[in-house]
Amino acid sequence: MNPTPLKDRAAIVGIGQTEFAKHLEPSEKALACRAIAMALDDAGIAAHEVDAFAAYTMEATDEVEIAKAVGAGDVTFFSRVGFGGGGSCATVGHLAMAIATGQADVGVAWRSRKRGSGPRPWTDTVNQLATPAQWTRPFGLLRPVDEIAVLTRRYMHEYGMTREQLGAVALACRNRANANPAAIMYDRPLTLDDYLSARMISDPLCLFDNCLETDGALAVVMVSAERAVDCRREPVYVHAFGQGLPAQHHGMVNYWNDDPLAGPSWTAARQLWKHADFGPADVDVAQIYDAFTPLIPLSLEGYGFCAKGEGGAFADDGGLELGGRLPVNTSGGGLSEAYVHGFNLITEGVRQLRGTSANQVAGASTCLVTAGEAVPTSAVLLRRD
Amino acid sequence: MLKPLVDDDGAPYFEYAAKGELRMQTCANCGEVLFPPRPMCPRCQGIEFAWKLMSGRGHVWSFAVPHPPLLPDYAALAPYPVVVVELEEDRRLRVVGNLVAAEEADINSVDPATIEIGQPVRAVFREIEGFFVAAWIPDA
Numbered sequence: 416m417n418p419t420p421l422k423d424r425a426a427i428v429g430i431g432q433t434e435f436a437k438h439l440e441p442s443e444k445a446l447a448c449r450a451i452a453m454a455l456d457d458a459g460i461a462a463h464e465v466d467a468f469a470a471y472t473m474e475a476t477d478e479v480e481i482a483k484a485v486g487a488g489d490v491t492f493f494s495r496v497g498f499g500g501g502g503s504c505a506t507v508g509h510l511a512m513a514i515a516t517g518q519a520d521v522g523v524a525w526r527s528r529k530r531g532s533g534p535r536p537w538t539d540t541v542n543q544l545a546t547p548a549q550w551t552r553p554f555g556l557l558r559p560v561d562e563i564a565v566l567t568r569r570y571m572h573e574y575g576m577t578r579e580q581l582g583a584v585a586l587a588c589r590n591r592a593n594a595n596p597a598a599i600m601y602d603r604p605l606t607l608d609d610y611l612s613a614r615m616i617s618d619p620l621c622l623f624d625n626c627l628e629t630d631g632a633l634a635v636v637m638v639s640a641e642r643a644v645d646c647r648r649e650p651v652y653v654h655a656f657g658q659g660l661p662a663q664h665h666g667m668v669n670y671w672n673d674d675p676l677a678g679p680s681w682t683a684a685r686q687l688w689k690h691a692d693f694g695p696a697d698v699d700v701a702q703i704y705d706a707f708t709p710l711i712p713l714s715l716e717g718y719g720f721c722a723k724g725e726g727g728a729f730a731d732d733g734g735l736e737l738g739g740r741l742p743v744n745t746s747g748g749g750l751s752e753a754y755v756h757g758f759n760l761i762t763e764g765v766r767q768l769r770g771t772s773a774n775q776v777a778g779a780s781t782c783l784v785t786a787g788e789a790v791p792t793s794a795v796l797l798r799r800d
Numbered sequence: 801m802l803k804p805l806v807d808d809d810g811a812p813y814f815e816y817a818a819k820g821e822l823r824m825q826t827c828a829n830c831g832e833v834l835f836p837p838r839p840m841c842p843r844c845q846g847i848e849f850a851w852k853l854m855s856g857r858g859h860v861w862s863f864a865v866p867h868p869p870l871l872p873d874y875a876a877l878a879p880y881p882v883v884v885v886e887l888e889e890d891r892r893l894r895v896v897g898n899l900v901a902a903e904e905a906d907i908n909s910v911d912p913a914t915i916e917i918g919q920p921v922r923a924v925f926r927e928i929e930g931f932f933v934a935a936w937i938p939d940a
Protein backbone atom coordinates (compact mmCIF):
# COMPACT_ATOMS: atom_id res chain seq x y z
CA MET A 416 0.00 0.00 0.00
CA ASN A 417 1.14 3.53 -0.78
CA PRO A 418 2.29 4.96 2.59
CA THR A 419 1.31 8.50 1.60
CA PRO A 420 -1.87 8.08 -0.45
CA LEU A 421 -2.79 11.75 -0.21
CA LYS A 422 0.48 13.29 -1.34
CA ASP A 423 0.02 15.37 -4.51
CA ARG A 424 -3.06 13.31 -5.46
CA ALA A 425 -5.42 16.29 -5.59
CA ALA A 426 -4.96 19.85 -6.79
CA ILE A 427 -6.62 23.22 -6.48
CA VAL A 428 -7.44 24.30 -10.03
CA GLY A 429 -9.86 27.14 -9.49
CA ILE A 430 -10.20 30.05 -7.08
CA GLY A 431 -12.87 32.70 -6.83
CA GLN A 432 -13.72 35.57 -4.55
CA THR A 433 -16.18 38.41 -4.29
CA GLU A 434 -15.27 41.95 -3.40
CA PHE A 435 -14.32 42.44 0.28
CA ALA A 436 -15.98 45.27 2.19
CA LYS A 437 -17.33 46.28 5.57
CA HIS A 438 -20.77 45.93 4.06
CA LEU A 439 -21.93 44.13 0.92
CA GLU A 440 -25.58 44.16 -0.11
CA PRO A 441 -26.06 40.56 -1.37
CA SER A 442 -26.91 37.77 1.04
CA GLU A 443 -24.27 35.29 2.21
CA LYS A 444 -25.94 32.70 -0.06
CA ALA A 445 -25.74 34.99 -3.09
CA LEU A 446 -22.11 35.84 -2.33
CA ALA A 447 -21.24 32.14 -1.92
CA CYS A 448 -22.78 31.27 -5.30
CA ARG A 449 -20.89 34.07 -7.04
CA ALA A 450 -17.55 33.04 -5.52
CA ILE A 451 -18.13 29.40 -6.49
CA ALA A 452 -19.15 30.31 -10.03
CA MET A 453 -15.97 32.40 -10.38
CA ALA A 454 -13.84 29.52 -9.09
CA LEU A 455 -15.44 27.11 -11.56
CA ASP A 456 -14.89 29.56 -14.38
CA ASP A 457 -11.28 30.01 -13.30
CA ALA A 458 -10.84 26.22 -13.49
CA GLY A 459 -12.76 25.86 -16.73
CA ILE A 460 -15.03 23.23 -15.19
CA ALA A 461 -18.80 23.11 -15.66
CA ALA A 462 -20.97 23.39 -12.55
CA HIS A 463 -22.82 20.14 -13.25
CA GLU A 464 -19.55 18.27 -12.75
CA VAL A 465 -19.31 19.30 -9.09
CA ASP A 466 -19.94 16.26 -6.88
CA ALA A 467 -18.35 17.26 -3.56
CA PHE A 468 -18.60 20.10 -1.06
CA ALA A 469 -16.70 20.96 2.09
CA ALA A 470 -17.27 23.86 4.46
CA TYR A 471 -16.94 25.07 8.04
CA THR A 472 -19.64 24.17 10.55
CA MET A 473 -19.94 27.93 11.08
CA GLU A 474 -20.81 28.39 7.41
CA ALA A 475 -24.42 29.60 7.35
CA THR A 476 -25.13 28.66 3.73
CA ASP A 477 -25.79 24.98 3.18
CA GLU A 478 -24.93 22.39 0.57
CA VAL A 479 -28.50 21.84 -0.57
CA GLU A 480 -29.12 25.50 -1.29
CA ILE A 481 -25.70 26.07 -2.81
CA ALA A 482 -25.78 22.94 -4.99
CA LYS A 483 -29.18 23.69 -6.45
CA ALA A 484 -28.32 27.35 -7.08
CA VAL A 485 -24.94 26.87 -8.74
CA GLY A 486 -26.11 23.82 -10.69
CA ALA A 487 -24.04 21.03 -9.16
CA GLY A 488 -24.66 17.47 -10.31
CA ASP A 489 -25.34 14.51 -8.02
CA VAL A 490 -23.22 15.13 -4.94
CA THR A 491 -21.51 12.09 -3.41
CA PHE A 492 -19.35 13.73 -0.73
CA PHE A 493 -20.11 16.59 1.65
CA SER A 494 -18.37 17.39 4.90
CA ARG A 495 -18.25 20.05 7.57
CA VAL A 496 -15.37 20.95 9.84
CA GLY A 497 -15.81 22.58 13.22
CA PHE A 498 -14.06 25.12 15.38
CA GLY A 499 -14.42 28.33 13.43
CA GLY A 500 -11.26 29.41 11.68
CA GLY A 501 -9.57 26.15 12.66
CA GLY A 502 -11.49 24.43 9.90
CA SER A 503 -10.32 26.48 6.92
CA CYS A 504 -7.56 24.23 5.58
CA ALA A 505 -9.44 21.11 6.58
CA THR A 506 -12.09 21.88 3.96
CA VAL A 507 -9.36 21.55 1.33
CA GLY A 508 -7.86 18.52 3.09
CA HIS A 509 -11.18 16.71 3.26
CA LEU A 510 -11.84 17.30 -0.43
CA ALA A 511 -8.32 16.07 -1.24
CA MET A 512 -9.03 12.87 0.69
CA ALA A 513 -12.40 12.42 -1.01
CA ILE A 514 -10.83 12.85 -4.44
CA ALA A 515 -7.81 10.66 -3.66
CA THR A 516 -10.06 7.85 -2.44
CA GLY A 517 -12.48 8.04 -5.32
CA GLN A 518 -15.44 9.38 -3.37
CA ALA A 519 -15.69 12.39 -5.65
CA ASP A 520 -14.20 13.96 -8.79
CA VAL A 521 -14.80 17.70 -8.54
CA GLY A 522 -14.87 19.33 -5.13
CA VAL A 523 -15.83 22.81 -4.00
CA ALA A 524 -14.86 24.34 -0.66
CA TRP A 525 -16.22 27.74 0.24
CA ARG A 526 -16.68 30.37 2.92
CA SER A 527 -19.20 33.16 2.77
CA ARG A 528 -19.54 35.47 5.70
CA LYS A 529 -21.00 38.85 6.45
CA ARG A 530 -18.95 39.42 9.56
CA GLY A 531 -18.44 43.06 8.61
CA SER A 532 -22.10 44.06 8.65
CA GLY A 533 -23.48 41.13 10.67
CA PRO A 534 -23.42 40.51 14.43
CA ARG A 535 -20.29 39.80 16.43
CA PRO A 536 -20.63 36.19 17.68
CA TRP A 537 -19.55 37.12 21.22
CA THR A 538 -22.57 39.37 21.66
CA ASP A 539 -24.72 36.21 21.81
CA THR A 540 -25.27 35.93 25.57
CA VAL A 541 -27.17 32.64 25.44
CA ASN A 542 -25.33 30.24 23.16
CA GLN A 543 -21.83 31.38 24.10
CA LEU A 544 -21.97 30.30 27.75
CA ALA A 545 -21.71 26.52 27.50
CA THR A 546 -18.64 24.44 28.42
CA PRO A 547 -15.94 25.62 28.68
CA ALA A 548 -17.01 29.27 28.41
CA GLN A 549 -19.03 29.00 31.63
CA TRP A 550 -15.66 29.07 33.40
CA THR A 551 -14.41 32.22 31.68
CA ARG A 552 -17.07 34.48 30.16
CA PRO A 553 -18.96 35.48 33.31
CA PHE A 554 -15.74 37.03 34.62
CA GLY A 555 -15.40 39.23 31.58
CA LEU A 556 -13.30 37.23 29.11
CA LEU A 557 -16.11 37.91 26.68
CA ARG A 558 -14.46 37.87 23.28
CA PRO A 559 -11.90 35.75 21.48
CA VAL A 560 -9.47 38.68 21.81
CA ASP A 561 -9.75 38.50 25.61
CA GLU A 562 -9.01 34.78 25.60
CA ILE A 563 -5.96 35.29 23.38
CA ALA A 564 -4.82 38.31 25.42
CA VAL A 565 -4.38 36.00 28.42
CA LEU A 566 -2.16 33.63 26.42
CA THR A 567 -0.27 36.57 24.91
CA ARG A 568 0.62 38.12 28.24
CA ARG A 569 1.86 34.74 29.49
CA TYR A 570 3.89 34.31 26.31
CA MET A 571 5.45 37.76 26.77
CA HIS A 572 6.24 36.88 30.38
CA GLU A 573 7.81 33.50 29.62
CA TYR A 574 9.69 34.37 26.46
CA GLY A 575 10.10 38.14 26.41
CA MET A 576 8.07 38.82 23.31
CA THR A 577 7.52 42.57 22.95
CA ARG A 578 4.71 44.74 21.64
CA GLU A 579 7.16 45.94 19.00
CA GLN A 580 7.41 42.36 17.74
CA LEU A 581 3.63 42.05 17.56
CA GLY A 582 3.66 45.38 15.78
CA ALA A 583 6.09 43.96 13.24
CA VAL A 584 3.59 41.16 12.59
CA ALA A 585 0.80 43.68 12.03
CA LEU A 586 3.02 45.78 9.78
CA ALA A 587 4.10 42.83 7.64
CA CYS A 588 0.45 42.11 6.87
CA ARG A 589 -0.41 45.76 6.32
CA ASN A 590 2.55 46.34 4.01
CA ARG A 591 1.37 43.50 1.78
CA ALA A 592 -2.21 44.79 1.83
CA ASN A 593 -0.94 48.20 0.70
CA ALA A 594 0.12 46.53 -2.57
CA ASN A 595 -3.03 44.42 -2.97
CA PRO A 596 -5.95 46.36 -4.54
CA ALA A 597 -8.42 43.72 -3.28
CA ALA A 598 -7.44 44.35 0.34
CA ILE A 599 -9.66 46.38 2.66
CA MET A 600 -6.54 48.20 3.89
CA TYR A 601 -5.07 48.76 0.41
CA ASP A 602 -4.89 52.53 0.82
CA ARG A 603 -4.32 52.65 4.58
CA PRO A 604 -0.61 52.58 5.53
CA LEU A 605 0.35 51.72 9.11
CA THR A 606 3.47 52.72 11.04
CA LEU A 607 4.94 51.26 14.21
CA ASP A 608 4.06 54.53 15.95
CA ASP A 609 0.44 54.13 14.84
CA TYR A 610 0.51 50.61 16.23
CA LEU A 611 2.06 51.51 19.58
CA SER A 612 -0.29 54.44 20.14
CA ALA A 613 -3.49 52.61 19.15
CA ARG A 614 -6.22 52.06 21.72
CA MET A 615 -6.20 48.82 23.66
CA ILE A 616 -8.90 46.25 22.94
CA SER A 617 -7.77 43.69 25.49
CA ASP A 618 -4.47 44.68 27.05
CA PRO A 619 -1.82 43.62 25.97
CA LEU A 620 -3.57 43.51 22.56
CA CYS A 621 -4.45 46.75 20.78
CA LEU A 622 -6.71 47.58 17.85
CA PHE A 623 -4.12 46.57 15.25
CA ASP A 624 -3.56 43.16 16.83
CA ASN A 625 -7.11 42.31 15.76
CA CYS A 626 -8.29 41.09 12.39
CA LEU A 627 -10.73 43.03 10.25
CA GLU A 628 -14.50 42.58 10.23
CA THR A 629 -15.40 41.83 6.64
CA ASP A 630 -18.21 40.85 4.28
CA GLY A 631 -17.09 38.55 1.48
CA ALA A 632 -17.03 35.06 0.04
CA LEU A 633 -14.39 32.80 -1.47
CA ALA A 634 -14.24 29.35 -3.03
CA VAL A 635 -11.80 26.84 -4.43
CA VAL A 636 -12.31 24.01 -6.93
CA MET A 637 -10.35 20.80 -6.63
CA VAL A 638 -9.82 17.77 -8.88
CA SER A 639 -7.45 14.82 -9.10
CA ALA A 640 -3.83 15.34 -10.14
CA GLU A 641 -4.56 13.46 -13.37
CA ARG A 642 -7.38 15.77 -14.34
CA ALA A 643 -5.62 18.89 -13.05
CA VAL A 644 -3.04 18.93 -15.83
CA ASP A 645 -5.85 19.45 -18.37
CA CYS A 646 -7.41 22.39 -16.51
CA ARG A 647 -7.15 26.02 -17.49
CA ARG A 648 -4.67 26.96 -14.73
CA GLU A 649 -1.42 25.49 -13.52
CA PRO A 650 -2.32 22.94 -10.81
CA VAL A 651 -1.52 23.69 -7.18
CA TYR A 652 -1.12 20.33 -5.47
CA VAL A 653 -2.11 19.46 -1.91
CA HIS A 654 1.21 17.95 -0.93
CA ALA A 655 0.30 17.25 2.71
CA PHE A 656 -2.57 17.89 5.09
CA GLY A 657 -2.88 17.77 8.85
CA GLN A 658 -5.51 18.42 11.48
CA GLY A 659 -4.78 18.93 15.15
CA LEU A 660 -6.84 18.49 18.30
CA PRO A 661 -4.16 17.94 20.98
CA ALA A 662 -4.64 15.77 24.03
CA GLN A 663 -6.29 17.74 26.84
CA HIS A 664 -6.88 20.77 24.63
CA HIS A 665 -9.68 23.11 25.69
CA GLY A 666 -10.34 25.33 22.69
CA MET A 667 -9.70 29.06 22.75
CA VAL A 668 -9.49 29.00 26.56
CA ASN A 669 -6.71 26.44 26.57
CA TYR A 670 -5.46 27.24 30.06
CA TRP A 671 -5.78 23.83 31.65
CA ASN A 672 -2.87 21.64 30.61
CA ASP A 673 0.87 21.39 31.04
CA ASP A 674 1.78 23.94 28.40
CA PRO A 675 -0.99 26.15 27.08
CA LEU A 676 1.55 27.89 24.81
CA ALA A 677 2.05 24.73 22.73
CA GLY A 678 -1.28 24.74 20.92
CA PRO A 679 -2.98 22.74 18.16
CA SER A 680 -0.43 23.90 15.58
CA TRP A 681 2.07 21.52 17.09
CA THR A 682 -0.24 18.54 16.59
CA ALA A 683 -1.28 19.50 13.06
CA ALA A 684 2.37 20.15 12.17
CA ARG A 685 3.53 16.69 13.22
CA GLN A 686 0.91 15.15 10.96
CA LEU A 687 1.68 17.53 8.12
CA TRP A 688 5.45 17.09 8.05
CA LYS A 689 5.24 13.32 8.58
CA HIS A 690 4.00 12.90 5.02
CA ALA A 691 5.86 15.73 3.30
CA ASP A 692 8.90 15.40 1.04
CA PHE A 693 10.34 18.62 2.43
CA GLY A 694 10.50 20.54 5.70
CA PRO A 695 9.97 24.05 7.07
CA ALA A 696 13.28 25.30 5.67
CA ASP A 697 12.01 24.55 2.15
CA VAL A 698 8.82 26.59 2.47
CA ASP A 699 9.05 29.65 0.21
CA VAL A 700 6.07 31.57 1.53
CA ALA A 701 3.44 31.00 4.22
CA GLN A 702 -0.09 32.14 4.87
CA ILE A 703 -0.52 31.95 8.65
CA TYR A 704 -3.92 32.33 10.27
CA ASP A 705 -4.03 35.74 11.86
CA ALA A 706 -7.25 36.54 13.65
CA PHE A 707 -4.83 38.08 16.17
CA THR A 708 -1.15 38.96 15.71
CA PRO A 709 0.19 36.57 18.41
CA LEU A 710 -1.22 33.60 16.52
CA ILE A 711 1.55 34.10 13.96
CA PRO A 712 4.52 33.72 16.39
CA LEU A 713 2.74 30.81 18.09
CA SER A 714 2.12 29.12 14.72
CA LEU A 715 5.69 29.70 13.50
CA GLU A 716 6.85 27.72 16.53
CA GLY A 717 4.27 24.99 16.10
CA TYR A 718 5.05 24.45 12.43
CA GLY A 719 8.75 24.32 13.12
CA PHE A 720 10.06 27.55 11.59
CA CYS A 721 11.80 28.41 14.84
CA ALA A 722 12.26 27.02 18.34
CA LYS A 723 9.73 27.39 21.14
CA GLY A 724 9.70 30.94 22.42
CA GLU A 725 11.45 32.37 19.37
CA GLY A 726 8.30 33.24 17.41
CA GLY A 727 8.31 36.85 18.51
CA ALA A 728 11.94 37.40 17.53
CA PHE A 729 11.23 35.80 14.14
CA ALA A 730 9.43 39.04 13.24
CA ASP A 731 12.52 41.15 14.01
CA ASP A 732 14.57 42.69 11.20
CA GLY A 733 11.81 42.22 8.63
CA GLY A 734 11.69 38.46 9.10
CA LEU A 735 8.07 38.24 7.92
CA GLU A 736 8.35 40.82 5.14
CA LEU A 737 9.00 40.17 1.44
CA GLY A 738 12.66 39.19 1.23
CA GLY A 739 12.66 38.18 4.91
CA ARG A 740 13.23 34.76 6.43
CA LEU A 741 9.65 33.75 5.69
CA PRO A 742 7.30 36.12 3.88
CA VAL A 743 3.83 35.65 5.36
CA ASN A 744 0.27 36.65 4.54
CA THR A 745 1.19 38.14 1.22
CA SER A 746 -2.34 39.34 0.45
CA GLY A 747 -2.51 41.15 3.79
CA GLY A 748 -4.15 38.25 5.63
CA GLY A 749 -7.03 38.51 8.06
CA LEU A 750 -5.39 41.51 9.67
CA SER A 751 -5.30 43.69 6.57
CA GLU A 752 -6.84 42.06 3.46
CA ALA A 753 -10.10 40.59 4.74
CA TYR A 754 -11.20 38.39 7.61
CA VAL A 755 -13.17 35.56 6.04
CA HIS A 756 -12.19 32.90 8.56
CA GLY A 757 -8.85 32.34 6.86
CA PHE A 758 -10.17 31.25 3.49
CA ASN A 759 -8.40 34.17 1.78
CA LEU A 760 -5.12 32.66 3.01
CA ILE A 761 -5.87 29.55 0.92
CA THR A 762 -6.59 31.49 -2.26
CA GLU A 763 -3.49 33.63 -1.74
CA GLY A 764 -1.42 30.47 -1.34
CA VAL A 765 -2.72 29.35 -4.72
CA ARG A 766 -1.89 32.71 -6.32
CA GLN A 767 1.67 32.55 -4.98
CA LEU A 768 2.22 29.18 -6.62
CA ARG A 769 0.62 30.38 -9.85
CA GLY A 770 2.93 33.40 -9.77
CA THR A 771 0.02 35.86 -9.73
CA SER A 772 0.16 37.36 -6.24
CA ALA A 773 0.13 41.14 -5.84
CA ASN A 774 3.18 40.51 -3.63
CA GLN A 775 4.78 37.71 -5.57
CA VAL A 776 7.65 35.83 -3.92
CA ALA A 777 9.95 35.17 -6.87
CA GLY A 778 9.96 31.54 -7.89
CA ALA A 779 7.75 30.37 -5.03
CA SER A 780 7.08 26.66 -5.42
CA THR A 781 5.95 25.69 -1.91
CA CYS A 782 3.49 27.39 0.41
CA LEU A 783 2.22 26.49 3.87
CA VAL A 784 -1.31 27.59 4.67
CA THR A 785 -2.55 27.29 8.24
CA ALA A 786 -5.89 27.56 9.98
CA GLY A 787 -6.60 29.09 13.37
CA GLU A 788 -4.11 28.43 16.15
CA ALA A 789 -5.59 28.17 19.66
CA VAL A 790 -8.54 26.14 18.37
CA PRO A 791 -8.64 22.62 16.88
CA THR A 792 -6.87 23.38 13.67
CA SER A 793 -5.65 22.27 10.25
CA ALA A 794 -3.01 23.08 7.66
CA VAL A 795 -2.15 22.29 4.07
CA LEU A 796 1.17 22.27 2.35
CA LEU A 797 0.77 23.39 -1.24
CA ARG A 798 3.26 22.94 -4.06
CA ARG A 799 3.51 23.27 -7.81
CA ASP A 800 5.48 21.29 -10.37
CA MET B 801 -23.56 40.32 34.18
CA LEU B 802 -23.37 36.90 32.56
CA LYS B 803 -23.94 33.90 34.76
CA PRO B 804 -22.36 30.47 34.22
CA LEU B 805 -24.52 28.08 32.23
CA VAL B 806 -24.28 25.22 34.69
CA ASP B 807 -24.15 21.68 33.32
CA ASP B 808 -24.36 18.31 35.10
CA ASP B 809 -20.60 17.97 35.38
CA GLY B 810 -19.95 21.42 36.81
CA ALA B 811 -23.00 21.80 39.06
CA PRO B 812 -21.25 20.62 42.28
CA TYR B 813 -18.54 23.25 41.81
CA PHE B 814 -21.11 26.01 42.00
CA GLU B 815 -23.03 24.36 44.85
CA TYR B 816 -19.83 24.32 46.92
CA ALA B 817 -19.02 27.88 45.88
CA ALA B 818 -22.35 28.92 47.39
CA LYS B 819 -21.09 27.46 50.70
CA GLY B 820 -17.83 29.37 50.39
CA GLU B 821 -15.74 26.38 49.38
CA LEU B 822 -13.42 25.94 46.42
CA ARG B 823 -13.67 22.26 45.54
CA MET B 824 -12.40 20.46 42.46
CA GLN B 825 -13.76 17.37 40.76
CA THR B 826 -11.58 14.41 41.74
CA CYS B 827 -11.68 10.89 40.34
CA ALA B 828 -12.91 8.52 43.04
CA ASN B 829 -10.92 5.70 41.46
CA CYS B 830 -7.47 7.14 40.73
CA GLY B 831 -7.47 10.49 42.52
CA GLU B 832 -6.84 12.66 39.44
CA VAL B 833 -8.07 16.21 39.99
CA LEU B 834 -9.95 17.50 36.94
CA PHE B 835 -10.70 20.99 35.77
CA PRO B 836 -12.90 21.86 34.01
CA PRO B 837 -15.22 19.09 35.23
CA ARG B 838 -16.18 16.33 32.82
CA PRO B 839 -18.21 13.10 32.79
CA MET B 840 -15.23 10.71 32.76
CA CYS B 841 -11.72 10.62 34.17
CA PRO B 842 -9.33 10.80 31.20
CA ARG B 843 -6.67 8.91 33.16
CA CYS B 844 -8.63 5.79 34.23
CA GLN B 845 -12.07 6.22 32.60
CA GLY B 846 -13.67 6.31 36.05
CA ILE B 847 -17.14 7.76 36.29
CA GLU B 848 -17.41 8.26 40.06
CA PHE B 849 -16.19 11.52 41.54
CA ALA B 850 -15.52 13.21 44.83
CA TRP B 851 -15.06 16.96 45.25
CA LYS B 852 -11.76 17.81 46.90
CA LEU B 853 -11.43 20.92 49.04
CA MET B 854 -8.72 23.27 47.80
CA SER B 855 -6.73 25.70 49.95
CA GLY B 856 -7.99 28.61 47.89
CA ARG B 857 -4.45 29.89 47.47
CA GLY B 858 -2.69 30.36 44.21
CA HIS B 859 -0.65 32.64 41.97
CA VAL B 860 -1.54 34.81 39.01
CA TRP B 861 -0.60 32.84 35.87
CA SER B 862 -1.65 35.56 33.45
CA PHE B 863 -4.28 38.23 32.98
CA ALA B 864 -6.01 40.35 30.38
CA VAL B 865 -7.55 43.79 30.69
CA PRO B 866 -10.57 44.09 28.39
CA HIS B 867 -11.54 47.48 26.98
CA PRO B 868 -14.71 48.24 24.98
CA PRO B 869 -16.49 47.21 22.83
CA LEU B 870 -17.98 44.86 25.42
CA LEU B 871 -21.42 43.82 26.63
CA PRO B 872 -23.02 46.83 28.38
CA ASP B 873 -22.64 45.60 32.00
CA TYR B 874 -18.94 44.97 31.41
CA ALA B 875 -18.32 48.09 29.34
CA ALA B 876 -19.57 50.15 32.27
CA LEU B 877 -16.73 48.77 34.42
CA ALA B 878 -13.99 48.59 31.77
CA PRO B 879 -11.09 48.44 31.79
CA TYR B 880 -11.07 45.65 34.37
CA PRO B 881 -8.53 42.86 34.93
CA VAL B 882 -9.42 39.19 34.50
CA VAL B 883 -6.88 36.82 36.02
CA VAL B 884 -6.03 33.19 35.48
CA VAL B 885 -4.95 31.75 38.82
CA GLU B 886 -2.75 28.69 39.16
CA LEU B 887 -3.85 26.80 42.26
CA GLU B 888 -1.25 25.95 44.86
CA GLU B 889 -2.22 22.24 44.68
CA ASP B 890 -1.43 21.71 40.98
CA ARG B 891 -0.19 24.18 38.39
CA ARG B 892 -2.52 22.76 35.73
CA LEU B 893 -5.52 23.76 37.82
CA ARG B 894 -5.95 27.29 36.58
CA VAL B 895 -9.10 29.14 37.46
CA VAL B 896 -10.33 32.24 35.65
CA GLY B 897 -11.82 34.97 37.80
CA ASN B 898 -11.80 38.57 38.82
CA LEU B 899 -9.07 40.06 40.97
CA VAL B 900 -10.75 42.46 43.38
CA ALA B 901 -9.56 44.71 46.20
CA ALA B 902 -12.05 43.28 48.70
CA GLU B 903 -14.73 40.62 48.83
CA GLU B 904 -17.56 42.83 47.64
CA ALA B 905 -15.56 45.26 45.48
CA ASP B 906 -16.26 45.85 41.78
CA ILE B 907 -14.31 43.95 39.12
CA ASN B 908 -12.39 47.15 38.32
CA SER B 909 -11.29 47.75 41.93
CA VAL B 910 -7.67 46.66 41.38
CA ASP B 911 -5.47 48.87 39.19
CA PRO B 912 -4.23 46.56 36.39
CA ALA B 913 -0.85 48.34 36.48
CA THR B 914 -0.25 46.88 39.96
CA ILE B 915 -0.83 43.24 38.94
CA GLU B 916 2.16 40.98 38.41
CA ILE B 917 2.33 37.48 37.04
CA GLY B 918 3.26 35.19 39.92
CA GLN B 919 1.73 37.34 42.64
CA PRO B 920 -0.05 35.38 45.40
CA VAL B 921 -3.83 35.56 45.59
CA ARG B 922 -6.54 33.85 47.59
CA ALA B 923 -10.13 32.95 46.85
CA VAL B 924 -13.15 34.70 48.25
CA PHE B 925 -16.73 33.92 47.36
CA ARG B 926 -19.30 36.40 46.31
CA GLU B 927 -22.81 36.60 44.98
CA ILE B 928 -23.48 37.98 41.53
CA GLU B 929 -27.19 38.36 40.91
CA GLY B 930 -28.07 35.30 42.97
CA PHE B 931 -25.13 33.24 41.79
CA PHE B 932 -22.04 32.41 43.83
CA VAL B 933 -18.61 32.46 42.24
CA ALA B 934 -15.03 32.61 43.42
CA ALA B 935 -13.11 35.87 43.08
CA TRP B 936 -9.51 36.53 44.00
CA ILE B 937 -7.91 39.09 46.26
CA PRO B 938 -4.20 39.89 46.61
CA ASP B 939 -2.63 37.72 49.33
CA ALA B 940 0.08 38.91 51.64
Ligand SMILES: [Zn+2]
Nearest residue numbers: 827830841844
Ligand atom coordinates in the same frame (compact mmCIF):
# COMPACT_ATOMS: atom_id res chain seq x y z
ZN1 LIG C 1 -9.29 8.33 37.31
